[in-house]
Amino acid sequence: xxxxxxxxxxxxxxxxxxxxxxxxxxxxxxxxxxxxxxxxxxxxxxxxxxxxxxxxxxxxxxxxxxxxxxxxxxxxxxxxxxxxxxxxxxxxxxxxxxxxxxxxxxxxxxxxxxxxxxxxxxxxxxxxxxxxxxxxxxxxxxxxxxxxxxxxxxxxxxxxxx
Amino acid sequence: xxxxxxxxxxxxxxxxxxxxxxxxxxxxxxxxxxxxxxxxxxxxxxxxxxxxxxxxxxxxxxxxxxxxxxxxxxxxxxxxxxxxxxxxxxxxxxxxxxxxxxxxxxxxxxxxxxxxxxxxxxxxxxxxxxxxxxxxxxxxxxxxxxxxxxxxxxxxxxxxxx
DNA sequence: TAATAGGGTTGCATTTTAAAACCAGATTCA
DNA sequence: TGAATCTGGTTTTAAAATGCAACCCTATTA
Numbered sequence: 001x002x003x004x005x006x007x008x009x010x011x012x013x014x015x016x017x018x019x020x021x022x023x024x025x026x027x028x029x030x031x032x033x034x035x036x037x038x039x040x041x042x043x044x045x046x047x048x049x050x051x052x053x054x055x056x057x058x059x060x061x062x063x064x065x066x067x068x069x070x071x072x073x074x075x076x077x078x079x080x081x082x083x084x085x086x087x088x089x090x091x092x093x094x095x096x097x098x099x100x101x102x103x104x105x106x107x108x109x110x111x112x113x114x115x116x117x118x119x120x121x122x123x124x125x126x127x128x129x130x131x132x133x134x135x136x137x138x139x140x141x142x143x144x145x146x147x148x149x150x151x152x153x154x155x156x157x158x159x160x161x162x
Numbered sequence: 163x164x165x166x167x168x169x170x171x172x173x174x175x176x177x178x179x180x181x182x183x184x185x186x187x188x189x190x191x192x193x194x195x196x197x198x199x200x201x202x203x204x205x206x207x208x209x210x211x212x213x214x215x216x217x218x219x220x221x222x223x224x225x226x227x228x229x230x231x232x233x234x235x236x237x238x239x240x241x242x243x244x245x246x247x248x249x250x251x252x253x254x255x256x257x258x259x260x261x262x263x264x265x266x267x268x269x270x271x272x273x274x275x276x277x278x279x280x281x282x283x284x285x286x287x288x289x290x291x292x293x294x295x296x297x298x299x300x301x302x303x304x305x306x307x308x309x310x311x312x313x314x315x316x317x318x319x320x321x322x323x324x
Numbered sequence: 325t326a327a328t329a330g331g332g333t334t335g336c337a338t339t340t341t342a343a344a345a346c347c348a349g350a351t352t353c354a
Numbered sequence: 355t356g357a358a359t360c361t362g363g364t365t366t367t368a369a370a371a372t373g374c375a376a377c378c379c380t381a382t383t384a
Contacts, residue, residue, distance in 0.1 A: 001338050001373035003185060004209070010271060012262030013192050013255060019266070023165060023183055023341095030175050033300045039362055047166075049342045054363060064265075077350095077361065082300075085265050090300045091288050092261060093175060095254045100174030103226075103247050104181070109172055114303045116292040123298060124291045126253050130278040133295050136285060138195045138244075138252045141276045163342035163369050185372095201331055211373045216332065239330060239381095 019063045020089065024048055024056050029065065029086060030093050037079040065089070095126040181225045182251065186210055186218050191227065191248055192255050199241040227251070257288040 006014035020026050031045055043053050057080055060066040065086040069079045101111035114123045127135045168176035182188050193207055205215050219242055222228040227248040231241045263273035276285045289297045
């Protein structure tokens with residue numbers, strides 16, 4: 001049967017994954033962040049099937065992660081550019097990259113060394129922080145009672161949790 | 163044909179997505195962070211097909227995101243618990259949730275209000291930061307020349323980029 | 325002894341995916 | 355003028371992945 005979709009899920013993670021949670025979409029967004037804008041470039045860099053790329057680009061445009069711009073250069077030529085919504089995926093993509101570098105390092109590759117354009121210094125590890133900027137783990141947080149997002153037992157209120 | 167896998171991709175984002183980049187895996191991890199540990203609970207909370215859940219749990223265990231523990235309670239009973247590698251997905255899950263809340267808010271739902279267990283204060287937005295903790299956008303960073311991760315034109319060196 | 329719970333596996337129909345071939349408008353080349 | 359090329363797709367076909375339901379086995383409870 002068809003893959004399940006989460007358009008109307010009450011869970012915002014599910015709704016997010018519905019837009020960028022498949023095998024290709026985040027890689028398309030990643031390459032868009034690297035500067036790729038054209039169909040053929042995405043296709044060659046990603047090695048993705050053309051029909052799948054069509055589908056993903058259209059879906060990302062539908063979801064306003066990308067916008068399709070006719071730049072009218074050399075005949076029919078379009079560019080796919082990140083919207084603000086798309087650029088807002090930056091922390092997610094970087095966190096994924098750091099996680100991959102940490103837990104599945106490629107033997108023949110130094111991890112990505114991303115630097116601040118102004119100072120030239122290496123960026124921080126992406127982390128969840130408290131109001132003061134101190135790092136928090138999953139065990140350091142809770143969902144206050146009454147928050148509708150806690151419907152599916154978000155807080156660790158079960159006997160075995162903790 | 164088969165879906166493409168990225169096990170040996172030189173891109174750490176692709177390798178990360180290979181482990182948790184499908185429709186269900188990150189939702190399983192999310193619920194594990196909420197405290198879910200047992201097969202039937204995952205199945206009921208997620209509404210996932212049992213064979214698919216089997217496959218995903220096994221894959222996550224293979225990839226050491228979860229570990230399977232025989233707690234020998236009430237006969238055959240196992241628990242799936244997050245490993246350190248799995249807990250390390252916390253920033254990614256939270257960033258996804260914040261992105262979903264921001265760009266696809268559910269009309270009938272207040273966004274997740276996650277709080278610091280110690281102070282009770284709301285957590286920060288997950289962001290990419292420079293060495294001093296100041297937020298950075300995708301336009302504020304670059305990949306230094308010579309970094310092997312820049313092979314696929316990570317730095318914006320093309321004529322049209324910028 | 326039967327019913328039930330936990331944790332799966334198996335079969336089968338439906339979708340998705342990948343690969344390659346094909347298509348159509350615009351442009352450059354000869 | 356006409357052929358080749360570039361760009362951005364659509365179509366076709368076969369292999370996987372998915373969802374659903376039914377089945378299986380162990381252990382516990384009624």
